[in-house]
Amino acid sequence: MTVSNVINDHPNVRPSTREKVLEAMARLDYRVNLAARNLRKGRTGVIGLAVPEVNSPYYGRLAAGIIAAAERRNLRVGIEQTASRENELDALSLSRNHQYDGLILTAAGMSQADSERLKVDHPVVVLGDRIFGGPVDHVAMPNLEAARAATRHLVERGCRRIAILCGAVEEVDTSSLRLTGYRQALEAAGLPSDPTLIQQVGRFGMREGAQRARVMARSGLDFDGVFCITDSLAMGVLRGLADAGIQVPEQVKVIGFDNVSESEFFIPSLSTVDPDHDGMAERAVDLLTRRIEQIQPSTGHRDLVGDFSLVVRESTGG
Amino acid sequence: MTVSNVINDHPNVRPSTREKVLEAMARLDYRVNLAARNLRKGRTGVIGLAVPEVNSPYYGRLAAGIIAAAERRNLRVGIEQTASRENELDALSLSRNHQYDGLILTAAGMSQADSERLKVDHPVVVLGDRIFGGPVDHVAMPNLEAARAATRHLVERGCRRIAILCGAVEEVDTSSLRLTGYRQALEAAGLPSDPTLIQQVGRFGMREGAQRARVMARSGLDFDGVFCITDSLAMGVLRGLADAGIQVPEQVKVIGFDNVSESEFFIPSLSTVDPDHDGMAERAVDLLTRRIEQIQPSTGHRDLVGDFSLVVRESTGG
DNA sequence: TTGTAAGCGTTATCAT
DNA sequence: ATGATAACGCTTACAA
Numbered sequence: 001m002t003v004s005n006v007i008n009d010h011p012n013v014r015p016s017t018r019e020k021v022l023e024a025m026a027r028l029d030y031r032v033n034l035a036a037r038n039l040r041k042g043r044t045g046v047i048g049l050a051v052p053e054v055n056s057p058y059y060g061r062l063a064a065g066i067i068a069a070a071e072r073r074n075l076r077v078g079i080e081q082t083a084s085r086e087n088e089l090d091a092l093s094l095s096r097n098h099q100y101d102g103l104i105l106t107a108a109g110m111s112q113a114d115s116e117r118l119k120v121d122h123p124v125v126v127l128g129d130r131i132f133g134g135p136v137d138h139v140a141m142p143n144l145e146a147a148r149a150a151t152r153h154l155v156e157r158g159c160r161r162i163a164i165l166c167g168a169v170e171e172v173d174t175s176s177l178r179l180t181g182y183r184q185a186l187e188a189a190g191l192p193s194d195p196t197l198i199q200q201v202g203r204f205g206m207r208e209g210a211q212r213a214r215v216m217a218r219s220g221l222d223f224d225g226v227f228c229i230t231d232s233l234a235m236g237v238l239r240g241l242a243d244a245g246i247q248v249p250e251q252v253k254v255i256g257f258d259n260v261s262e263s264e265f266f267i268p269s270l271s272t273v274d275p276d277h278d279g280m281a282e283r284a285v286d287l288l289t290r291r292i293e294q295i296q297p298s299t300g301h302r303d304l305v306g307d308f309s310l311v312v313r314e315s316t317g318g
Numbered sequence: 319m320t321v322s323n324v325i326n327d328h329p330n331v332r333p334s335t336r337e338k339v340l341e342a343m344a345r346l347d348y349r350v351n352l353a354a355r356n357l358r359k360g361r362t363g364v365i366g367l368a369v370p371e372v373n374s375p376y377y378g379r380l381a382a383g384i385i386a387a388a389e390r391r392n393l394r395v396g397i398e399q400t401a402s403r404e405n406e407l408d409a410l411s412l413s414r415n416h417q418y419d420g421l422i423l424t425a426a427g428m429s430q431a432d433s434e435r436l437k438v439d440h441p442v443v444v445l446g447d448r449i450f451g452g453p454v455d456h457v458a459m460p461n462l463e464a465a466r467a468a469t470r471h472l473v474e475r476g477c478r479r480i481a482i483l484c485g486a487v488e489e490v491d492t493s494s495l496r497l498t499g500y501r502q503a504l505e506a507a508g509l510p511s512d513p514t515l516i517q518q519v520g521r522f523g524m525r526e527g528a529q530r531a532r533v534m535a536r537s538g539l540d541f542d543g544v545f546c547i548t549d550s551l552a553m554g555v556l557r558g559l560a561d562a563g564i565q566v567p568e569q570v571k572v573i574g575f576d577n578v579s580e581s582e583f584f585i586p587s588l589s590t591v592d593p594d595h596d597g598m599a600e601r602a603v604d605l606l607t608r609r610i611e612q613i614q615p616s617t618g619h620r621d622l623v624g625d626f627s628l629v630v631r632e633s634t635g636g
Numbered sequence: 637t638t639g640t641a642a643g644c645g646t647t648a649t650c651a652t
Numbered sequence: 653a654t655g656a657t658a659a660c661g662c663t664t665a666c667a668a
Contacts, residue, residue: 001655004647012653034417035362036645038353039660044417046396054372055382055579064373067399076416078364078396081385098394099352099362099417206583239583261373265524265557267585319639322663330637354661357644 007032038099047288048100050080050091052108057232057260059106062127065281066104073289075101085109095122102288107131111171123291125284129174137287138303139280143174146273146308147181148188150255151227153271155189157253157316159225162186163197165212165237166229167204175200178229178257197223204229209236210243217244224252231256231263234270238315249317259311268314280306325350356417365606366418368398368409370426375550375578377424380445383599384422391607393419403427413440420606425449429489441609443602447492455605456621457598461492464591464626465499466506468573469545471589473507475571475634477543480504481515483530483555484547485522493518496547496575515541522547527554528561535562542570549574549581552588556633567635577629586632598624 005013006021013021024030038044049066051059067077078100082088088110095103102123107130110117115134118124125137132138154162164182167175179198186193199216201208209228213236216223228234234256238248246252248268256263259274283304312318323331324339331339342348356362367384369377385395396418400406406428413421420441425448428435433452436442443455450456472480482500485493497516504511517534519526527546531554534541546552552574556566564570566586574581577592601622630636 001647001657002653005654008647014653017653033357033645035353035357035360036660037647038417039351039357039644039662040646040648042353042660044353046417053382054385055378057373057375060373060378063397064371064399067372067397071399076396076398078394079381079385080394081382081389099356099364206580210583235580236583239585239587242585262375262524262553262580265528265554267557267560319663320637323638326663332637335637351661354644355663357646357660358662358664360644 043101043292044099045074046076046078046100047285047292048078048080048091048095048098048103050082050088050103050105052083052106053081054079057262058230058258061258061260061277062106062281065278066285068278069282069285073285075285075289082106082109085111085114089114089117092117092120092124095120095124102292104284104288111173123288125288125291127280127284129177130172132172132303135301137291137301139284139287140303140305141174141275141280142305142308143177144181144184146257146275147178147227147229148185149308149310150257150273151182151185152189153310153312153316154225154227154253154255155185155191157225157249159253160191161194161197161223162191162225162227163199163216163221163223164227164229165199165201165209165233167202168200175229178227182227196221201233204233206232206236206239209233210240211236213237213240214243217241217246226252226254228254228256231258231260231270231272234272234315235262235266238266238268238270248315253317254315256315263311264313266315271313271316271318272311274309274311276307276309361419361610362417363392364394364396364418365603365610366396366398366409366413366416366421368400368406368421368423370401370424371399372397375580376548376576379576379578379595380424380599383596384603386596387600387603391603393603393607400424400427403429403432407432407435410435410438410442413438413442420610422602422606429491441606443606443609445598445602447495448490450490450621453619455609455619457602457605458621458623459492459593459598460623460626461495462499462502464575464593465496465545465547466503467626467628468575468591469500469503470507471628471630471634472543472545472571472573473503473509475543475567477571478509479512479515479541480509480543480545481517481534481539481541482545482547483517483519483527483551485520486518493547496545500545514539519551522551524550524554524557527551528558529554531555531558532561535559535564544570544572546572546574549576549578549588549590552590552633553580553584556584556586556588566633571635572633574633581629582631584633589631589634589636590629592627592629594625594627 070077080091104125107128111130119135169176256272259272263270388395398409422443425446429448437453487494574588574590577590581588
């Protein structure tokens with residue numbers, strides 16, 4: 001017991017005793033057994049992070065932010081790759097099993113209809129744009145405002161026929177929110193919203209962006225600006241436009257969303273929205289640790305929205 | 319005890335008893351407490367992965383491969399960001415503390431001199447090019463062969479003054495091995511090795527590649543090919559050459575190393591070495607699980623080298 | 637086939 | 653200030 005008191009810096013240990021204990025610990029190369037401590041305390045000091053994929057510029061950056069924020073609180077992070085709605089739900093129910101004190105879950109496949117499933121008696125914070133007002137704390141991007149700002153920027157640079165690259169819009173999600181922001185900006189500028197300029201893609205990678213840009217160019221679609229809802233799509237679009245012999249920013253201006261590190265060095269460098277990833281990561285970990293530390297069952301749940309800033313580069317003539 | 323037998327699928331449980339137990343488990347929403355099981359078994363089912371940074375195209379891809387390989391074995395992965403030699407050594411000694419059954423350590427800051435520190439009585443597999451023949455299992459890249467192949471490819475495409483972008487060469491590491499491969503290829507082709515063509519940079523990111531390429535162009539250095547020891551450097555070089563008004567591949571050909579996903583879509587698309595990341599990840603996890611499962615103390619240690627293939631794209635006129 | 641006992645290493649509680 | 657005791661929930665060994 002005295003050893004335990006020394007290890008945990010409890011008061012009421014005579015300095016000379018403490019010294020003796022520390023000396024013995026050093027001599028015997030003693031290490032606390034965390035499995036035993038966890039068993040006793042019911043805590044592991046590990047939080048789970050469930051993301052669709054670690055190897056993506058966006059989720060990689062998010063993971064880095066969360067690992068850093070957890071480190072500041074002496075927590076470690078276990079990573080789960082979800083890749084599908086089913087796995088997201090699994091991560092949720094397996095979180096306690098996997099020895100996590102709590103879970104930060106990126107909801108990319110789940111939708112508002114799954115919201116009830118989030119009711120677990122285990123600390124959870126959800127990231128993403130598909131579930132709002134659910135039974136858990138939630139951190140989202142400033143989608144509407146940022147999409148408006150990005151579109152407005154294209155307008156200010158003289159674009160009049162602005163296309164958007166987004167996903168299928170069936171329910172509230174990243175695509176629908178950013179599409180709404182785009183529409184609001186067009187309306188505010190007095191520009192018509194032309195359905196042929198709304199280009200929907202199945203995935204948000206560079207491949208899809210490049211393919212779609214080539215199709216748009218070949219089909220003779222009239223456009224002078226493109227707002228892509230991810231930087232990956234936007235870099236793909238830059239590639240596709242180059243293939244089609246279209247000059248950026250002279251003929252068409254392009255703006256993305258995420259400010260992944262590659263966007264600064266692409267040719268041309270990519271204008272984009274920087275969504276304060278680190279701030280969001282910090283808030284998510286903060287909410288989770290509060291839930292972990294509070295003994296009482298769930299009180300009201302918080303919905304937080306991050307900040308953003310516009311980064312103007314060559315692709316919009318900056 | 320009978321419950322335990324049911325949970326662990328032990329024989330000698332009467333089917334009717336098993337049913338009763340399962341029914342009660344369902345009714346009570348029973349979950350095994352892994353902390354208790356871990357304490358008893360001395361295993362956690364979690365392996366640690368220590369990488370310099372998760373948010374990099376290369377380490378992100380590596381992490382994805384390792385998570386996938388671990389998943390196939392029903393293991394989870396805890397991620398540690400090291401970022402420095404000290405943290406790499408810490409990860410080593412903290413691995414057992416952090417409840418990992420074993421550790422996959424990327425040695426980017428440690429060097430051969432630290433090799434002895436790897437002698438821990440805890441399963442460890444080291445990745446990287448700085449430590450060979452150490453007291454642990456080790457998986458490395460096919461640096462020499464791949465660097466030779468990349469350089470030879472530039473020669474075959476008609477380059478005669480081939481520069482290399484690598485790091486400072488003080489001891490055996492990624493830079494030195496790839497530089498050696500480069501030299502071997504030049505020699506085999508009967509080309510002289512000009513010291514002014516060996517360009518050393520402090521870090522291997524896009525920023526450094528771009529800066530250095532601009533300097534090389536401005537200084538009037540005569541070169542018609544560049545072998546960059548990472549794709550990030552190479553993409554930066556493409557950017558820097560574009561800034562200097564130099565045409566790729568017409569005036570200068572560029573090849574990288576890693577085959578990160580961005581390289582396919584860059585403008586121009588980047589020729590590169592694809593080092594079979596998934597194969598290396600699979601081998602690392604395989605070696606680690608063997609160490610974890612074998613009771614005997616360390617037998618001989620294995621040094622494995624991965625495969626590679628050349629990916630020819632626009633930046634070398636492919 | 638089922639159940640009892642002991643112990644994994646820690647810490648909360650309570651005596652001393 | 654120090655230490656004895658019990659308990660966290662599980663599994664190995666062994667008894668019934």
